[in-house]
Amino acid sequence: MTISQVKPGQEFFVTQVLLQRELGKRLADMGFTRGARGRVVRRGLWGGPLQIQILGYDLAIRRTEAQGIQVEALVS
Amino acid sequence: MKTLKIALAGNPNSGKTTIFNALTGARQRVGNYAGVTVEKKEGRCQWQDWDIQVFDLPGIYSLTAYSLDEVVARDFLLEETPDVIVNVLDSTNLERNLYLTLQFMDLGIPLVGALNVADQAQRQGIEIDAGVLHQGLGIPLVKTSGAKAQGLEDLLAQAVQAFQAQARPPKIPFSAAVEAWLEPLEKTLQTLEPSRPRWLAVKLLEKDAGAWEKIAALPGAPGVKDLLNQAWASLEKTLGRDPEILISEERYGFLHGLCAQALRRRQTGPSTTQKVDAVVLNPILGLPIFFLVLWGIFQLTFTLGAFPQEWLEGFFAWSQNSLKTLIPPGLVQSLVVDGIIGGVGGVLSFVPLVVILFTFLSVLEDTGYMSRSAFLMDKFLHIFGLHGQSFLPMMLGFGCSVPAMMAARSLKSPRDRIITVLVIPFMNCGAKLPIHVLFAAVFFPENPGIMVMVIYLTGIFLAFGSAWIFRKTVLRGQDTPFVMELPPYRLPTLGKVLLHVGEKSWMYLRKAGTVILAASVLVWAATTFPQAPEGTPPDKAMETTLAGMTGKVLEPAFAPMGFDWKVAVATLTGFAAKEVVVSTLGVLYSVDGDATEENESLKQALKADPQFSPLTAFILMLFMLILAPCIAAQATIRSEIGGRWLGFFWVYSLALAWGLGVGIYQVGKLFGIGG
Numbered sequence: 157m158t159i160s161q162v163k164p165g166q167e168f169f170v171t172q173v174l175l176q177r178e179l180g181k182r183l184a185d186m187g188f189t190r191g192a193r194g195r196v197v198r199r200g201l202w203g204g205p206l207q208i209q210i211l212g213y214d215l216a217i218r219r220t221e222a223q224g225i226q227v228e229a230l231v232s
Numbered sequence: 233m234k235t236l237k238i239a240l241a242g243n244p245n246s247g248k249t250t251i252f253n254a255l256t257g258a259r260q261r262v263g264n265y266a267g268v269t270v271e272k273k274e275g276r277c278q279w280q281d282w283d284i285q286v287f288d289l290p291g292i293y294s295l296t297a298y299s300l301d302e303v304v305a306r307d308f309l310l311e312e313t314p315d316v317i318v319n320v321l322d323s324t325n326l327e328r329n330l331y332l333t334l335q336f337m338d339l340g341i342p343l344v345g346a347l348n349v350a351d352q353a354q355r356q357g358i359e360i361d362a363g364v365l366h367q368g369l370g371i372p373l374v375k376t377s378g379a380k381a382q383g384l385e386d387l388l389a390q391a392v393q394a395f396q397a398q399a400r401p402p403k404i405p406f407s408a409a410v411e412a413w414l415e416p417l418e419k420t421l422q423t424l425e426p427s428r429p430r431w432l433a434v435k436l437l438e439k440d441a442g443a444w445e446k447i448a449a450l451p452g453a454p455g456v457k458d459l460l461n462q463a464w465a466s467l468e469k470t471l472g473r474d475p476e477i478l479i480s481e482e483r484y485g486f487l488h489g490l491c492a493q494a495l496r497r498r499q500t501g502p503s504t505t506q507k508v509d510a511v512v513l514n515p516i517l518g519l520p521i522f523f524l525v526l527w528g529i530f531q532l533t534f535t536l537g538a539f540p541q542e543w544l545e546g547f548f549a550w551s552q553n554s555l556k557t558l559i560p561p562g563l564v565q566s567l568v569v570d571g572i573i574g575g576v577g578g579v580l581s582f583v584p585l586v587v588i589l590f591t592f593l594s595v596l597e598d599t600g601y602m603s604r605s606a607f608l609m610d611k612f613l614h615i616f617g618l619h620g621q622s623f624l625p626m627m628l629g630f631g632c633s634v635p636a637m638m639a640a641r642s643l644k645s646p647r648d649r650i651i652t653v654l655v656i657p658f659m660n661c662g663a664k665l666p667i668h669v670l671f672a673a674v675f676f677p678e679n680p681g682i683m684v685m686v687i688y689l690t691g692i693f694l695a696f697g698s699a700w701i702f703r704k705t706v707l708r709g710q711d712t713p714f715v716m717e718l719p720p721y722r723l724p725t726l727g728k729v730l731l732h733v734g735e736k737s738w739m740y741l742r743k744a745g746t747v748i749l750a751a752s753v754l755v756w757a758a759t760t761f762p763q764a765p766e767g768t769p770p771d772k773a774m775e776t777t778l779a780g781m782t783g784k785v786l787e788p789a790f791a792p793m794g795f796d797w798k799v800a801v802a803t804l805t806g807f808a809a810k811e812v813v814v815s816t817l818g819v820l821y822s823v824d825g826d827a828t829e830e831n832e833s834l835k836q837a838l839k840a841d842p843q844f845s846p847l848t849a850f851i852l853m854l855f856m857l858i859l860a861p862c863i864a865a866q867a868t869i870r871s872e873i874g875g876r877w878l879g880f881f882w883v884y885s886l887a888l889a890w891g892l893g894v895g896i897y898q899v900g901k902l903f904g905i906g907g
Contacts, residue, residue, distance in 0.1 A: 173477070177439075177476070178298065179713045179715070180474075180476075180477065181296065181298075181438075181476050181477070181480070182293075182294075182296075182298055182713075182715060183715065184476070184477050184480035184481070185293055185294040185296065185298075185331065185480060186293060186328070186715065186717075187327070187328055187331075187484060189477070189480055189481040189484045189485075190481055192484065197509075198509075198513060198515075200515075200607060200608070200610065200611055201515045201518065201519070201608075201611065202611055203611060204607070204608070204610060204611035205607055205610050205611070205620065205714060207509075207513065207607065207718060211325070211327045211328045212324070212325055212327065212328075213325045213328060213717060213718075213719075213720075214505075214509075214717070214718040214719075214720075215715065215716060215717050215718060216603075216606070216607045216610070216620070216714065216715070216716045216717075216718055217713075217714065217715050217716075218610065218614070218620075218713065218714040218715075220711070220713075221713045221714065221715065
């Protein structure tokens with residue numbers, strides 16, 4: 157599944173980032189590497205960005221980009 | 233005295249600027265405009281017998297060339313080689329902050345880490361064992377607090393020591409598979425380009441285009457390329473990963489292990505930031521709160537600002553009257569009283585408003601709420617082809633277009649930057665505010681605040697509309713990604729806000745003292761010479777002057793909007809600086825009116841002028857909002873996105889301002905409103 161399918165409040169770990177080179181590298185720089193654990197904090201209104209917590213900090217990411225981040229949701 | 237050159241570098245929101253301010257105090261030079269640290273900030277401090285030069289680099293996440301900020305920081309480190317890099321680290325977020333540290337270590341420049349805001353980390357239940365971190369990284373680490381000015385002496389001492397020892401940070405090895413390729417690569421590079429081979433080797437392995445450019449022209453480049461191709465193929469085959477991602481993964485892998493040893497996290501309840509976010513980013517409450525904040529800022533600015541504004545106005549009126557009795561009537565009196573005090577004084581009385589507005593904007597920026605507003609607004613902005621990160625520069629546009637346009641450098645894609653820069657002038661800037669406040673007060677006395685807000689909203693609407701049009705026509709193309717940190721909320725420190733507001737206000741004052749003073753004198757001269765023959769009635773005297781004649785020439789263009797030549801003159805002088813519009817009107821009307829009459833104020837003169845009705849007053853406000861910005865802003869458009877776009881902007885804004893002005897006036901007349 158992709159990170160945009162993770163429910164708010166649910167934890168995940170990253171399996172793969174399938175995005176064009178530059179953005180993929182940026183997300184890797186920001187901590188989206190294989191095995192990294194994080195949590196979807198909330199989703200923006202009307203299909204707005206996702207707020208994601210990873211490595212203990214929060215970041216916002218648009219859903220189109222979020223669809224390129226493959227994750228596995230953790231059962232809470 | 234011994235000298236030392238330090239670069240302060242680190243992630244955005246790591247507290248770099250606070251440390252910079254604490255170190256250098258007032259002894260700093262900020263390129264031209266401060267606030268958003270894109271320009272190089274430079275300062276000095278003394279430690280024992282060392283004279284230390286400190287550079288505050290823009291906050292970055294990585295040493296790639298993803299954004300302009302990163303390019304600036306990277307070029308500085310590589311080309312101006314500081315003696316020591318002081319890496320400011322946010323202790324509440326070490327794992328990601330140290331990722332940049334590992335890249336600095338590859339540069340081979342002496343490196344000192346500042347574990348900043350350690351007290352905050354402690355409050356969040358994070359216990360940091362600096363000894364373990366130091367052992368793992370092999371670089372000196374100092375606990376600091378920029379806000380409380382703690383640990384700074386120690387930090388400088390460590391920096392000096394690292395410099396004296398020429399301590400190269402140790403090499404943190406990657407996995408054996410990666411090192412097997414890095415080592416030969418490093419050796420080859422050393423023969424080509426002996427400085428920073430390790431950094432270059434890693435960057436080349438990461439397929440970094442900028443790093444390749446550095447060596448592409450060297451004779452041994454083809455050999456390096458062969459080696460790289462082999463390395464990429466082999467690594468992809470054996471590890472099944474793109475090498476650039478592999479490097480990031482291994483770095484984070486190392487840091488994950490290190491932080492697991494060095495950090496102890498106590499379970500704590502939700503942090504203050506999480507609690508605040510739950511409210512201000514709430515799906516239902518988020519946007520209303522945001523608009524309430526905006527509305528509150530404008531209301532407070534105008535109600536609080538009104539008092540000092542009245543005092544200043546009173547003071548200038550008093551000094552005009554006293555000078556009239558001191559200086560005998562004639563050209564000198566006219567120059568001083570009407571030209572200089574009338575012009576500059578009219579502008580200075582708006583300083584309190586500007587200071588208050590800048591204070592609020594600075595607080596919003598420092599607390600971290602600005603990035604929340606980008607989160608809330610991205611979906612909306614995206615509809616118009618803008619980027620969530622365009623929002624902060626646009627908001628800054630309410631203060632002054634110049635730093636706002638410079639802040640747009642944080643946008644990665646050139647197209648987003650161009651659009652943002654082009655629409656910023658529609659965000660009503662602080663210098664245009666005096667015009668709106670003046671006309672709203674005279675012609676909409678019941679609700680001046682609402683009227684000013686309408687102008688602001690119109691500006692916002694035009695900005696979005698224009699962005700949409702640009703995106704559909706001249707600036708088509710793919711969307712750029714939106715990936716933005718939401719930093720923890722921080723209380724803005726009084727010192728930082730004061731420094732920031734002080735800088736901005738000083739800029740405004742300096743403008744008043746130079747550009748506006750010069751413009752006022754010029755306007756006075758243009759409205760005085762050539763003098764009308766003796767005995768011309770005062771209300772006709774202006775028409776023979778240079779300004780009057782130019783205005784008359786332009787009058788046909790202004791007439792369809794319901795304006796006469798006086799507005800044409802004010803518009804022309806407005807290009808020097810928008811505040812000058814008010815002072816020009818001051819000069820125009822004081823010459824026009826009966827000079828012997830007691831204190832005929834500009835407001836009364838405007839009210840008495842038959843060309844102004846609520847309708848034309850509104851059109852004037854709108855016209856001034858849209859029309860080409862001041863010289864300084866135009867120069868900034870040119871330097872940020874080029875002369876071609878400046879030309880485009882000119883044509884576009886002129887057509888829009890004139891078209892709307894004429895349209896509204898003609899329709900208004902048709903329906904018998906004003907006119």
